[in-house]
Amino acid sequence: MNELDFSNKTVLVVGGSSGIGNGIAHAFRERGATVHVWGTRASALDYTDSADSRLDGLGYTQVDVSDAANIERCALPFDRLDVLVQAQGTVLYDRQEFKTPGFRKVLDINLTSLMACADKCYGPLREARGAMIVVSSAAAFHSTRGNPAYNASKTGAFGLTRTLGEAWAREGIRVNGIAPGLVDTKLTRVTTGNPKRLEGALRNIPLGRLGTPQDMAGAALFLASPLSAYVLGQTLLVDGGMLLA
Template identity: 40%
Template sequence: MNFEIDSFRADLFAGKHVLVSGATSGIGLAIASAFHRLGAHTIATGSSTTKLTALRDEQSLVGIRFATLDVRNASKISAFVGELPRLDVLVNAAGVARPHDEYQDDVFSDVLDVNLRSVMRLSQAARPLLEQTRGSIVNIASMLSYLADADVPAYCASKTGVVGLTRSLAHEYGRLGVRVNAIAPGYHRTDMTRIFWESDDLSTKIVSRTALGRWGEVDDLVGAAVFLASAAAAFVTGVTLPVDGGYVSGF
């Protein structure tokens, strides 16, 4: 039983159309799967052909449309979104980190391109469709929107930018009836954080600072995403909701 999903009405998003970028693994895939289980017509995009092929064969994910999309390419985004018949929810979950290498100019630029500029590209492309449905956008920020990590300066900068962009788009799109919010994950078990949760020393330090005393799982982010996209958050916009078990508020 998945309590994160079972907390919501099973047909909550029936008839709705949801697009999730960066959804071939981790956070994006968990969120795409959640919307699908709640009745939405869900499209999950990624850039890895190998991952997309494997996911299409996954029995538990049957019904989700997996599609290739390079979020760094504005023209491909416009063409892709332009073919959609309807859109109620956009989740911008595409993200990368290149520890230690982000001090190189080309790497720094590429991380910002994927993590920050793609949010603007997809949001702008989706704007007309979301206006028609009075839909919403959920962006994925990070605890590093507020904290520093010297190993990933581009990641920190891009995720901090997501928070600011979320506020700006909320005010720009709000007059159209479109809400824009973000989630700031903490330490969740994903491939990106594997180096931390596979190390006993590093994992212990993380858990000891986290108020709830454990690692987050990707499913812990599902409820926040569904809530922000639902009618229950009809008067919520421009906010970034921390889902970090109390890590940022710790010491």
């Protein structure tokens, strides 16, 4: 038996159009799953200019999760859902998160939408006795001086994972999470694209390298598989040892 075979399984990756979510989506597809992704652009063709996006073999739907009403209105293209991965996220720089509009925008995308997507997919997940995986951040475990909304939202995601894990376990839904460290995506280019900042960041990572979407995908596959059948409400820190110091 191959516990990482997802043939005949249906997976939805919210935020699967790029970055970590896209890496996770392809990891499930390569192991036999039918994979759907939600993104913000009108069609999959609108991502051809993005180095972080590869949408071949994935079902694509435009859903702007910054407004929960969009999530409530969208029609799910499946009756049964085996795995829901919530990898949506944003961050604002230049102190925008210290102002209420910026703070609210980040919270709406990074936290409120998690509950809205979970609620939308609750029925199909319960029918399949499936798994939900919330992608938060290592920021949930330390302060992020310039990004109060990002930190608050990821800390909230950590708590929501525990709470839904307990609340939905008897419905047959296992809820767990992943907290990535520094992964090279468009959201982190302010650091990874700056040689001086990157050098400083790498000094604080014992494994000596950035994380990749594939590193996060490995954790997601584990959490969605029978290998983690007795794991519930946990958030795995996948950071190359960054928080050990």
